[in-house]
Amino acid sequence: MYLITFLVALFYVATSVQEEYCQLKTDSCSQDVTEKYLFYDVNPPEGFNLRRDVYMRFAIMLAEAQGTGKRLNWRLVLPPWYNLYHWKASSSKSLPIPWSAFFEVESLQSYAPVVELYSIFEKTKDKELILDRVYVLQNYADAFKDGVFTEKWEVSDGCKYTGYWGYTNVTSNEVVCINFQGKVSKLWEIISLHPQDKNVMFAHGEIPLHDSYGTKNYWDCRRSMRFNENLISRAEKFISKHLDCHTKLCNNYISIHWRRQDFAQYRKKDVPSIKGTARQINKAVKKFNSYIDKVFIATDAAITSLRNLELELTQLGYSVHYFIPTKTEIEKYKDGGIAIIDQIICSHAAYFIGTHESTFTFRIQEEREILGHDSSTTFNRLCPDSGPCEKPSKWTIVH
Known part of the structure; x- marks a missing residue:
């Protein structure tokens, strides 16, 4: 067991170094510069407004990486809105709905390199999409072991994924279970395990946390979410x-x-x-x-x-x-x-x-x-008829 763990760690270090080197060597590196796509999905019971926040985590993750000149060939795929639990209208549940129905995609693209899923289908043979790997994120049983929250992840088991936003023409070569806790940028470590992958997806994208909630980057991303x-x-x-x-x-x-x-x-x-x-x-x-x-x-x-x-x-x-x-x-x-x-x-x-x-x-x-x-x-709330009433947190804008 210790040998396997050591070999996985060694492999990660080697591939990470190679990837970082290729990202910096823009002219002479042999790294494949073909566009790569990052997909994600959210736990089905989660609502519309929480999903908007999950989008921001991934958009900021990619925008910040590219802001340092890294992973310039990666694109974030906007997951269609499909069969949300709280949506009651039959038309809202019938077919996957693109982001352009609710947001100005050009405005989103002014902050992060995002694309609609249907545009990916247009580039595939017979409009079929095969993902290289789907990583199904799972919470650790004990997030605060010994009273300390530590960022970490490990390959696990006991998971499955059958989502794909209602599409039957989307499949994957492999589904990998990952116990994860930490910030969203730590997902790059998992992606680096297989540097040749071009289509990578994370299920349960609500599990990774914001790298920095309420910062200027956060608000720049939020402002780009124009309706x-x-x-x-x-x-x-x-x-x-x-x-x-x-x-x-x-x-x-x-x-x-x-x-x-x-x-x-x-x-x-x-x-x-x-x-x-x-x-x-x-x-x-x-x-x-x-x-x-x-x-x-x-x-x-x-x-x-x-x-x-x-x-x-x-x-x-x-x-x-x-x-x-x-x-x-x-x-x-x-x-x-x-x-x-x-x-x-x-x-x-x-x-x-x-x-x-x-x-x-x-x-x-x-x-x-x-x-x-x-x-x-703005930061006011309805209180119960009696008992304590905690004041809402104030997350004011940063310019």
């Missing part, structure tokens, strides 16, 4: 028509992300009741700007709960608004697009209150930082 122009236009039309605001930074309405469903069921200590929600909104408005009388609500609540909250707020003198897409809009924008429209409307508001530890709220807070709102109007 699809159709979604921006639809949100701005709603804001203009229903909320009577015609600027990027509105001053006449407050927005709320009111997470219910699973949060109301499993995290009752973190969320308020319907009456408690109305009281907190009213208190926030009176403290911030008592002239505001419009409230926009983004929520996953059942329509009966939403109507009850609307009634409570109406009795307090507010006009309540929420975006209800038509059937045509649901087919056009899909669940992901509807969520983005909600987030855009929330991001333009004069004041925002979110839900504790919700990635949907996190993405709105980031949008508001990019737009230039004062942070005091």
Whole structure:
């Protein structure tokens, strides 16, 4: 066992040195300069907004490597949006959806060398894609052994992968199980085990951590995640028509992300009741700007709960608004697009209150930082009716 471990380590050192040498020798090195592709996937139950953060980890990983002149021939393949657990519309589950449906891919490419998966199919024979290797990442059973978090990885067993985003024309030559803990850039060590591989994939891409969360690189990447122009236009039309605001930074309405469903069921200590929600909104408005009388609500609540909250707020003198897409809009924008429209409307508001530890709220807070709102109007949360209420962390923009 010790001999095998030593040989693996020796092989890694040798290939890493060779790869680093080839990356620096741009003229005379015999390294294959053919484009190579880095794929990743995310645990199926994870939602849309967490997946956006996972994308950033991989995009930053590649952009930072290329910023130092290394791995210049690598491209990051954008995994299609497919069969997300929280998406309810049948059209959102039927076929893999490209990133261009939700984001401006040219803007993403201004930060990192990314490509859509369908463009890879166009380069393959009979539109079939064979990955050299799929590394299935797994958490260690004990992340804090002896009370210390140590970056490490090892080849393991007991895993399988049958995903490939719903495509039947994608296969792999080998599936390798990897116990992993650490930052995303450490994945380069695993890739270097087989330097000749051209198509490498990591399943469970949510396991590796950001190398540096909240840094300038983080925010440069985040700013490049510009929404699809159709979604921006639809949100701005709603804001203009229903909320009577015609600027990027509105001053006449407050927005709320009111997470219910699973949060109301499993995290009752973190969320308020319907009456408690109305009281907190009213208190926030009176403290911030008592002239505001419009409230926009983004929520996953059942329509009966939403109507009850609307009634409570109406009795307090507010006009309540929420975006209800038509059937045509649901087919056009899909669940992901509807969520983005909600987030855009929330991001333009004069004041925002979110839900504790919700990635949907996190993405709105980031949008508001990019737009230039004062942070005091952004990092606010709905508190439970009683008991402690931890203040939200403030991750302010870095220019």
